[in-house]
Amino acid sequence: MGQLRIMTLFGTRAEVIKMAPIIKLMKQDPDTFEPVIVVASKQYQQLHQAMSFLGIESDFDLNVKSSAEIGMIEQLSQLLHNVQTVISAAQPDMLMVLGDTITTLSASLAAFYNQIPVAHVEAGLRTYDKLNPFPDEMQRHLTDTLSDVFFAPTEQARENLINESIAPERIFVTGNTIVDTVTQYYDPNYQSKLLDTIPENHEFALLTMGRVENTGLPMERVFRTMRDVIETNPNLELICPVATDSAAFGIATEILSNRDRIHVLPLMDLGDFLNTAARSKFILTDSAGTVEEASVFHKPVLLLRKNTERQEAIQAGTAKVVGTDPTSIQQAVFSLLNDKKYYNQMTSGGQIFGDGHAADKIVDIIKREF
Structure with missing residues (x-):
């Protein structure tokens, strides 16, 4: 089997933090995976602060201005156009997206039109109020509609997807990768x-x-x-x-x-x-x-x-x-x-969002399924 070229897109700090453990594991297995990292813009301060801390470098820059500068509709339009250009250049086997951002939605739409499978990390989250939070709730819902593989962080998220007629065999409960990151960077002797x-x-x-x-x-x-x-x-x-x-x-x-x-x-x-x-x-x-x-x-x-x-x-x-x-x-x-x-x-809640091994489960599932 050849390398699986997986394109991951970042538009926010949270996406970097939650996808970093997956990217790290894929890079440790170069015979199986070739991760391709795409950022919405190198000008996003919070995004690149997190990437620098986690040691992640981008392969492509979509060079799109923020929604505060150009509005959400224009931002989505530019993202779609530029994601298409990057897909044509990189020829990925799969797109992996996270959560509910406008970058996630644009990548999922572009993948759909190119008939490239989409793996959605943090799938199935819902408030069932499309305006709260806005526009996140609708963006994650639409992304799930366009996705092919669903990494649900909790059993509740899995149930949400099943209730929306997603085939159970395409849903995998993994926990949330943010727990992996938090566990890794917690220092019991921290001082500042x-x-x-x-x-x-x-x-x-x-x-x-x-x-x-x-x-x-x-x-x-x-x-x-x-x-x-x-x-x-x-x-x-x-x-x-x-x-x-x-x-x-x-x-x-x-x-x-x-x-x-x-x-x-x-x-x-x-x-x-x-x-x-x-x-x-x-x-x-x-x-x-x-x-x-x-x-x-x-x-x-x-x-x-x-x-x-x-x-x-x-x-x-x-x-x-x-x-x-x-x-x-x-x-x-x-x-x-x-x-x-x-x-x-x-303060007495248990391991609500996973055991710190979500990335291992996600990478193992991709290897097994693809």
Whole structure:
């Protein structure tokens, strides 16, 4: 059997983090695999920060501007055109895509028109509300419609796919590869200048926020709420990493900077972020990926969204949807800080999203099936 040329496309930091363990294993088996790495643009700061940290280099650059610059429809159009050019040049045997990004959707569409099989990592996640989160929910649903092989992270995701008439023999429950990455980069002896500034008798919360639908008033409400929480809890500090090229950075700087016990800083590299999260008291985020990361460390998550496709975390009690309403956030934070039984319940979830060997399972399945 010859090499299997598998094209993987990245448009976001999360895609890099979750696909890295698979790429690493494929590169360790050059007789079987020839991975081809394609990025949406070398100008995406968060994307290439993660690639540099994980030691991944791209083979092709689609050179497409962000949706903030040109709008989602124009971005999708350019992605489709440029993915087609790369497919013609690279002649892949399979496209492997992840999750719910516009890059994932464009690659799946291009693969369909070229009759190239698509393997969807993190398949089957659903909120069943096509506008929440927008446009992620529809993009992952359409990607599953176009896919041929489904790597579902959980049994619930598998059931979702079966309910949509996907053949069970094409679905493989693997766990989520983000657990592989988190496990690999967690350092029990981690230290940093930032953590050294926090007194031993203080705890800290970690706040990350960057979704498009939260930019503006929702984000301002959350930042002001957490500013008030810190002011009224003298032994609590707040760490808030924000992308410097995002609208969120200006909002965070205006509301949170120059405040006692509040640390607004540029995005951390992956290792710093994971190890800081592991030492937090709790996490507030609008990122679904951070919900998965936090589950590995058994850290409570307050989810700053209307709903979530990671229902397993809600059912296990390790995450709670609070949205961006100040009262909901304040009540949840108060409970975590003052109710030990409630806090312990939110830290007692098991291995919700896998055992850290999802990439091994995915690579073995591809070898076996193809």
